[in-house]
Amino acid sequence: MSTPERPTVIKALLIGPSSSGKTSLLKRYVDDVFEPDDTTTTIGVDFREKKLTINKKLYRLLLHDTAGQERFRTLTSSYYRGAHGILLVYDISNRDSFLSMPRWFEEAERFAPEGVIKILVGNKTDRTAQRAVKASEGEELAKKYGAIHFTETSAKTRDHAKEPFQKLVDTVLSTPGALDPNRVVARRADVVDVSGQGQVQGGGCAC
């Protein structure tokens, strides 16, 4: 009997200052292409999920949002656990938003697993008149802090809105060892299912 293949999980996070458009970027990416699961409401969701099929292989991309804990910079270190990739998002129409980014890079460096893939995103390109950060500055910052990619987006107009997510997945998949289960997430076999839904493994197997 063949069991259906369990999809590989990719965990991605969004971080960055308040009001940089993290959630709208996430919604644009997930809801534009993927019908959200009926059981999850848009509010009070721990993470959004997108199923991807790449080279005939199934992936579950789990996208975690900050839940407002970025406002006073009180994200939990557990938020960063097991992350494969991080999107660091600022608002190109807000200089302070950009200037806070080194601290977000440092926090990611401190808490995220080693070798996590970082992508810098300057959001809100629709606000052309209010632009306060040059694209070249973003480019430079990305280089300085080892982000593998920089892009400017608009969740509002869809301008490049998918690109950072796609780039993240591509890079995770093409980086040897990035999905190595021993590197970050638990070896599932070691984790005890406390829900009681998993069959209690008795001494002998019934099969």
Added chain:
Amino acid sequence: MSIEALDQTVWDTVITGTGLRESLLAAALARAGKKVLHLDRNPFYGDEYAALSLDELEAWAQDAKIRPSHIESVQYRTHPVPENLGLKKSRSYTLSLSPGILYAASPILSLLVKGNLHESLEFLKVGGWFVYDAVTVSSDPLKRVPNSREDIFNDKTLDPRTKRVVVRALKSMVGLEGGGSETGSTLDNVSLQQYLERPPFRLPSSIIAAFTSLTLSHNRPNEIPFDEAERKIKRHFDSLGRFGAGFSAVIGRYGSGSELVQVLCRAAAVTGNAVYVLANGIVEIQEADPASGSTLTTPTQPTEQAIRLCLNSGDLIQTRHIVGTSSNLPTEASSIQSSSGNTGVWMSIYVVSSSLKQTLRTDDPPTAAGAIIYIPAESIQIDNCSNINPIYVAVHGSDTGECPEGQSVLYVSMKDTGSNEVELLDAAVKSLLQNLSPEEDITNSTPGHILLSVSFRTLVDLAPSTPKFRDNVHVLPRHAPMIETPDFLVEQTMEIYEKIVGSRVGFLEKASSQEPETPEEMSG
């Protein structure tokens, strides 16, 4: 950092401190639609439940020396070791102030499952209980505490008569296979030791030690009332096998309690109803009147029941309820805390250069990440004194994410007896390292070294005492997370929840279709 707009709301509850009860309450209240402002005076989550890197732990130790609290006599010591065996970088460690195990039957676990939060956590198996025999050094000084009749009958060190008696004693205590426990009156004032020593059982001290280890009590077997011991032992057997064969308890990866707290705080934040501010606390409850000592809110206040608070940051906040332990509340509110029933326990965290795999081997999958070792009283000798009380060692292997591979973290505790505790704990760990193999293969015997030790004395409330309420300031009783995460924490939390919400129904349950705080849509 500017605390913008915290003063724009009248909060339903301001919670100070991000310990387990506080965080559980925050998540439950936020899910019930209450507006929560959750503070912690530290720049990290967890308070007494925190898990820290080496640098953070060193800073915590410094701070604990100068800040009056229930944690005393803190010593942070690194130990010289041969090259290449030393400590790795600070961030490779997540050392926990709350390493406590959770029994499978713990109401905390069932709440997490009901609240659909268990998937954010990784629970690992506590493989077994051992009694350590430091006195008669045999080939294997670790003796596994039997979990079943089969274990007992397979034990080659026991004669057939003892086997039968042990099974009978077990039956009488946990009601295995219908063997009802003896009834009340004759067992009043009987200790666990007396019960097992006297007829009909007449069990040897090694078996008594095994039973005692399951109580997780820091007292000697002749000091543990039988009914208390029976309850605890029953708890162990009730939990056994629930999540898999041969084990009764789990620990959370990355510091157990600490991770639990953070997941609860995130769950609170995810609702949109809770706001988190760290490195801030309550300095003054303005309506408090220490002179009269009667009420905190004056009935003439225009804002119904609102309490005004002043925070460290200088912000003035309004709230209907305040929750915290006495150490997180200004003195006039916390002075009502009773201080009776305290006992001191020494706790020491050791990082050692041995994976102590021998303690983590189990017959059934999954691999264990933790184990409990019980060292009986008077078995560790230094100079001319020995441990008056038993010592518990909770072993956390590197699978917990608390230390690099090849090392392990030992959380060691013993009752305060007035002298030499730290030396005795050190000696206990050294003895373990000397006699236990770092590998599963017990013939390999390169002894490990202590790399770091952090010891402190902590005051714990012996008996679970009810939180005292003074109007809407809810003071949580003092509690020090130790080897076990006790069930009564849930009761204490729910009691306060009920005071605030009016009922316990739906505690921590996710409001499935409810739209929290939709902007007012009032027409005409």
